Amino acid sequence: MHLTIFWLIAFIAFAVGEAVTVGLVSVWFAVGALAALFATALGAGLWLQIGVFLGVSALALALFKPLSSKYLKPKLSATNADRVIGASALVIKAIDNTQAQGQVKVNGQIWTARSAQDVVIPAGTDVKILRIEGVKVIVETA
Numbered sequence: 001m002h003l004t005i006f007w008l009i010a011f012i013a014f015a016v017g018e019a020v021t022v023g024l025v026s027v028w029f030a031v032g033a034l035a036a037l038f039a040t041a042l043g044a045g046l047w048l049q050i051g052v053f054l055g056v057s058a059l060a061l062a063l064f065k066p067l068s069s070k071y072l073k074p075k076l077s078a079t080n081a082d083r084v085i086g087a088s089a090l091v092i093k094a095i096d097n098t099q100a101q102g103q104v105k106v107n108g109q110i111w112t113a114r115s116a117q118d119v120v121i122p123a124g125t126d127v128k129i130l131r132i133e134g135v136k137v138i139v140e141t142a
Contacts, residue, residue, distance in 0.1 A: 007037035032057030084129050095121040111137045
């Protein structure tokens, strides 16, 4: 009787753990604990229960993890902002970090810009966009 309670508690703990994390982390063990609970109800010994738990957990993981990864993984797509990283741009307003001013034009868009090296970059200079911080691009001379 005490093993039935143990497997029931294990099942509930793994299920609650999965509900809290929502990352398909412990659902496999919840399935294994449920199988071990059924094995206990059928009169299986302790070592068989542990074997059922481990075997069913491993089988559930092996069978369903690839499917869940394929269908539940969020699809990330580059935004327009991401596309400017690494691109060349033309300084249209001198970049001066101390004055908090500067603009570049890249792919037809105008961005507020700051220099990565804290140097003044005059208008008309070609620069390379290193990263985006907030609504500003951080650039260096090309």
